[in-house]
Structures are given as C-alpha cells and as structure tokens.
Amino acid sequence: MTLDAIVIGAGPAGLAAAIYLARFRRQVLVLHDGDSRAAWIPRSHNHPGFPGGIVGVDLLDRTRRQAEAFGARIEEAQVTGLCVDGAGFTVNTADRSLSARSVILATGVVDRLPELPGVEAAVRRSLVRICPICDGFEVTGQAVAVIGDGPLGAGEALFLQTYSDDITLIHTGAAGDLPDGERQGLAKAGVRLIEAPIQEVTLDHDRLSALAFTEQGKLEFDAVYTALGVDPRTDLAIQAGAQRCDDGRLIVDDHQETTVPGLYAAGDLVRGLNQISTAQGEAAIAATALHNRLREMSAK
Numbered sequence: 001m002t003l004d005a006i007v008i009g010a011g012p013a014g015l016a017a018a019i020y021l022a023r024f025r026r027q028v029l030v031l032h033d034g035d036s037r038a039a040w041i042p043r044s045h046n047h048p049g050f051p052g053g054i055v056g057v058d059l060l061d062r063t064r065r066q067a068e069a070f071g072a073r074i075e076e077a078q079v080t081g082l083c084v085d086g087a088g089f090t091v092n093t094a095d096r097s098l099s100a101r102s103v104i105l106a107t108g109v110v111d112r113l114p115e116l117p118g119v120e121a122a123v124r125r126s127l128v129r130i131c132p133i134c135d136g137f138e139v140t141g142q143a144v145a146v147i148g149d150g151p152l153g154a155g156e157a158l159f160l161q162t163y164s165d166d167i168t169l170i171h172t173g174a175a176g177d178l179p180d181g182e183r184q185g186l187a188k189a190g191v192r193l194i195e196a197p198i199q200e201v202t203l204d205h206d207r208l209s210a211l212a213f214t215e216q217g218k219l220e221f222d223a224v225y226t227a228l229g230v231d232p233r234t235d236l237a238i239q240a241g242a243q244r245c246d247d248g249r250l251i252v253d254d255h256q257e258t259t260v261p262g263l264y265a266a267g268d269l270v271r272g273l274n275q276i277s278t279a280q281g282e283a284a285i286a287a288t289a290l291h292n293r294l295r296e297m298s299a300k
Contacts, residue, residue, distance in 0.1 A: 002099040003027045005290055006091050008079050008236060009106030011036035013267030013279035015063040015074075017104045020287035022070035026294070029100075030067070030074040031093065036060060037108050037268070038276065042126045046134060047276050059276070082236040084260065087297075089240070101297075102290045105237055105250070105258075105265040106283065109230035109274070114147045114172070116201050129225045131274060132156055136163045142222035145211065147198070149173030149228055154182035156227040157191045168192040168221070170211070194219075232269040247272065256286035264290055 005021050007014045010032030021028040041056030064074055081092035088101045111130055113119045122128040129135055136159070143166040146157040150173055157169040169191055171178050178195075186193055200212035212218040232249045234242070242258040242265075243251045249272065250258055250265045257264050266282035268274045 002088060002101060003029055004100070004294060005029075005102045005104060005287075006031060006089070006098060006100040007104045007106060008032070008082070008091070009036075009108060009267070010060070010064065010074060011038045011106060011108055011267060011279070012059070012063065012276045013108075013283040014104070014106030015060065015067050016280040016283035017106060017266060017287045018067035018072040018074065019063070019070060020284055021291065022067060022072040024287070024291040026291060028072050029098070030072060031077045031079050031091070032074070033078050034076050037111070040120075040124050040130075041134075042124060044134065044276065045137065079236060082240045084240055084263075087262075089262065101294060102262045102264065103240075104256075104283070104286050104290065105263070105269065106267045106279070107233040107236065107269055109232045109268040111226070111230050112228035114198070114226050114228060116198065127224070129223060132160050132163075132225060133273070133275065136160055139163055139223040142166070143220065144168070144223045144225065145170055145219075145221040146225045146227050147172060148226075150177045151179065151182050152229055153227040154178060154186055154191075156225060158185065158189055160225065161189060161191070165190065168194060168219070170198065171195045172197060230268070230274070234269055237263070237265065237269075254285075255289035256282050257289060262290075262293065 004026035005028045007017050007030045010030050014030055018028055018030045038056045038060055043053040043055050045053040077093040079093055083090050088099055089103045091098045140163045142164055144160055144164050145168045146153055147170045153169055157167050160167050196213040198211050234250055237250055240260050240263055242260045245251055250270050252258055252265055252270055256266050264286035266286045267279035
C-alpha cells in the first residue's frame with residue numbers, strides 16, 4: 001500500500017504535521033527513533049497557551065495523543081534510507097520498506113555538548129542550558145557563563161545581556177577561532193572572557209555552580225549555557241537528493257518544500273531559531289502544501 005505521507009520525526013514539528021495531515025483525511029504514518037530533542041526540556045515557559053509552563057515530554061505526549069485521535073499512526077522505528085521512487089518515495093527501516101506519495105522530514109538537530117560529566121542529564125535538569133531564547137528570562141540578574149568555541153559563543157554571551165550584566169564567555173577553542181571583532185565587541189559590552197579548558201565541575205545543592213580553570217582557579221556561576229552549535233540531521237534528505245545551505249540546514253521554499261519535489265521539511269533542520277512554535281508553524285505550512293499538491297496531482 002502506498003501512503004499519502006510519511007512523517008519522519010515525532011518532535012513538535014513532526015507531530016504537528018501529523019495532526020494537520022490526519023485532519024486533511026490523509027493516510028499518514030509517523031516514524032521516529034524515540035529521541036526527540038524536545039524531551040530534554042525541563043519546562044518551557046514561552047510556549048503559548050501554558051501560563052505555568054509545560055514539561056517537554058508532557059507537550060510531546062499531548063501532541064501525540066491529539067494526532068492519534070484524528071487517525072495518524074505513530075510508530076517507533078529507525079529510518080535507514082530515503083529515496084525517490086517514481087512519483088513518490090521509498091522509506092526504509094531496519095525491517096521493512098514503505099511507499100509514500102510524499103514525505104515530511106522533521107528530524108531536527110543534534111546539539112554539540114561540552115565535555116562535562118553527565119552533561120546530557122545536566123541539560124535535562126537545567127544545570128546546563130542550551131537555548132537562551134527559550135529560558136534566558138529564568139536567569140535574570142544571575143551570574144551566567146557561556147561555553148563556546150567561536151563567534152557563536154560570543155553572540156550568545158552578548159544576547160544574554162538582555163537578562164544579566166554578569167556574563168562570562170568561556171572560550172574553549174583555539175585563540176584564532178574567536179576573531180578580533182568579536183573580542184572587541186565583548187570587551188566593549190563588559191563581557192568577561194576566559195580562554196582556558198575546563199578542568200573541574202562542582203555541583204552544589206543540585207546546581208552546576210562552579211567551574212575550575214588552570215590559571216583563574218575556581219569561578220562560581222548561577223547558570224551555564226553551552227553555545228557550541230548543532231548538527232542538522234539531514235542524512236536522509238541528502239540520500240534523496242535534497243540540497244543544503246552553507247550552515248548545513250536544508251534549503252526549502254515558502255511552502256517548506258525542499259529542492260526535491262514532494263519532499264518537505266520543518267523544524268530545527270530548516271532554520272536556526274530552534275523554537276517549538278516556529279517548528280509547529282512550519283509543519284502546518286508543509287502539511288497544507290503537501291495536501292494541496294496531492295489534490296492537484298489527483299485532479300490531473
């Protein structure tokens with residue numbers, strides 16, 4: 001059987017796309033590996049509709065149940081291959097091959113995390129933070145450290161001055177990785193710059209409160225952000241022939257269609273804002289464009 005659509009990824013974008021497609025009365029299957037980045041969110045306070053905030057896994061569960069209520073099928077499976085097959089696509093998993101007239105990719109990104117003990121668990125507990133747009137408000141007035149290895153770290157440190165005047169950039173890359181322009185901007189803004197590897201991490205009352213360095217000794221912070229960048233999960237798109245931007249994310253048009261007709265993408269692997277609301281909006285656009293494309297194809 002050839003499905004109308006397969007959605008790969010069950011984060012906010014993939015599940016939102018499934019809701020729309022199911023309500024368009026399309027036969028849609030969502031395949032995911034059980035590792036949504038949104039599940040790391042301890043509590044989101046900037047997602048509209050939840051004044052008290054919402055835990056990432058709870059948001060995913062609510063959205064999944066909503067998609068299933070309208071008839072979307074959601075299955076955990078590792079997708080190993082994607083290719084154009086005639087007028088549609090073949091999607092391969094470890095144990096089967098599936099056919100679909102269209103595909104939406106919502107595979108997200110992988111964060112580059114610093115080499116700190118238990119760093120993934122620390123992110124889930126907000127001991128290490130990865131998104132100042134998401135939760136910078138929560139560190140208002142605190143002593144904040146940003147771990148970076150290039151211009152991205154400098155930019156994030158300056159951004160966090162929206163919330164605090166006590167910002168330190170811990171530059172872990174080579175000296176040449178931080179251009180003079182960024183150094184001058186940091187100095188002008190009053191951001192402290194440390195260029196040394198992190199030797200030790202101290203937990204105090206369930207907080208990552210101190211980082212030790214070779215020359216500076218041990219410095220205490222209320223919050224620590226990592227700004228080492230991300231790697232978009234575009235392997236499947238590349239297999240299908242889709243093209244990427246210079247930053248590694250997928251090229252899409254105004255309707256979220258990639259350079260491969262019938263292959264759409266939404267969420268973090270497309271644009272750099274990495275926000276739930278943005279991902280869901282892109283998913284709505286992609287699903288609607290997909291539905292209309294299939295309608296036009298059926299009318300011919």
